[in-house]
Amino acid sequence: xxxxxxxxxxxxxSLKALKDAKERAKTGLFLVEGEVMIRxxxxxxxxxxxxxxxxxxPLMNALTKAGANVHLCSRGALxxxxxxxxxxxxxxxxxxxxxxxxxxxxxxxxxxxAVQDPGNVGTIWRTADAAGFDAVIFGEGCADAYSPKVQRAxxxxxxxxxxxxxxxxxxxxxxxxxxxxxxVSALDGSDLYARAPIPNDKPMILVIGxxxxxxxxxxxxxxxxxxxxxxxxGAESLNAAVAAGILMYELTK
Numbered sequence: 031x032x033x034x035x036x037x038x039x040x041x042x043x044s045l046k047a048l049k050d051a052k053e054r055a056k057t058g059l060f061l062v063e064g065e066v067m068i069r070x071x072x073x074x075x076x077x078x079x080x081x082x083x084x085x086x087x088p089l090m091n092a093l094t095k096a097g098a099n100v101h102l103c104s105r106g107a108l109x110x111x112x113x114x115x116x117x118x119x120x121x122x123x124x125x126x127x128x129x130x131x132x133x134x135x136x137x138x139x140x141x142x143x144a145v146q147d148p149g150n151v152g153t154i155w156r157t158a159d160a161a162g163f164d165a166v167i168f169g170e171g172c173a174d175a176y177s178p179k180v181q182r183a184x185x186x187x188x189x190x191x192x193x194x195x196x197x198x199x200x201x202x203x204x205x206x207x208x209x210x211x212x213x214v215s216a217l218d219g220s221d222l223y224a225r226a227p228i229p230n231d232k233p234m235i236l237v238i239g240x241x242x243x244x245x246x247x248x249x250x251x252x253x254x255x256x257x258x259x260x261x262x263x264g265a266e267s268l269n270a271a272v273a274a275g276i277l278m279y280e281l282t283k
Contacts, residue, residue: 034082034103037110041080041101045111045123051174058126060176064118065089067186071124072096074189081122084108093122113178126176129194136164136192137233138282143198143249144171144240145270151175152183153271154238159187161278166191169198169249171240199248202235210235212253213281214245215273219256222280228255236281238274 034041047053048061059079062071068089072078078098083090090100103111112121132139140158145151151173155166168175175195181188206212210233220226228234237253239245259268259276268276 031100031102034101034107037107039107041082041099042103042107042111045080045082045121048123049113049178051177054126054174054176058128059123060126060181061113061121061178062124062181063112063114063121063178065120067181068093068120068122070186071122071189074186076127076189077125079123079125082108082111082120084119087120089120098122114182127189127192129192132165132167132194133192137230138163139165139167139233139235140274140278141167141169141196141198141202141235141237142172143169143237143245144243145238146171146173147241147270148173148177148179149183150241150269150271152180152185152188154274155180155184155191155193156187157271157275157278159184159191161275161282163191163278163282166193167198167201167235168193168195198237199246199252202237202249202252205233205235206252206254208232211255213237213255213257213277214250214253215239215259215277216245216250216253216256217258219258222257222259222277225255225257228281234281236274236277238270238277241270 054060062068078093078096081093081098081100082103093100175193211228213236
């Protein structure tokens with residue numbers, strides 16, 4: 031196997047281009063870095079394309095069997111293709127999951143209303159997976175679901191928990207009309223720990239808002255459950271991902 035050393039090699043350039051959201055949208059591919067994440071993507075049934083390895087690895091055979099074009103490369107070439115400054119030794123392009131609708135059996139859902147920080151988006155996705163949520167809705171203005179930073183923060187949960195992109199103002203009313211609980215965090219909400227029971231025979235959609243502006247007024251007006259996390263110290267608010275984690279675990283007790 032010939033080793034790629036030039037940063038101008040077509041494979042290196044095509045993988046490097048996937049750091050850009052427009053290129054990901056155009057090609058339908060996204061980057062996965064490191065053997066742990068690559069193995070998880072394979073396990074979840076994602077289709078690999080071009081893969082780079084700095085050193086020989088048994089994973090190379092598994093990727094080849096799955097249809098990938100696998101290449102050995104120099105450290106410099108790997109660093110040019112990868113998104114991280116110090117990549118772990120491998121990177122692979124995978125085909126993005128294409129979900130246009132929520133799973134029919136989705137009962138616990140997180141909806142993101144313009145959550146812009148990639149670390150927050152990935153952490154919420156990972157927590158949703160850990161807490162047993164069935165899907166994540168990406169509303170308008172959110173960080174790109176398949177950006178390298180989001181996927182690193184999600185730590186493989188982005189491969190397991192389905193994500194769909196929707197206009198929240200248009201689609202959420204369809205769920206509430208069918209009896210779903212649409213839950214928002216609000217200053218005038220009921221204490222999270224003294225709330226009324228939430229029906230578990232209908233879907234529950236928890237909305238997490240923008241880091242600076244919170245949930246938009248339009249989405250707030252659609253809610254039928256308003257809750258408040260009590261602030262017992264001097265802090266006025268919580269990080270979006272931290273608040274999401276508290277709410278998800280409390281609501282799934």
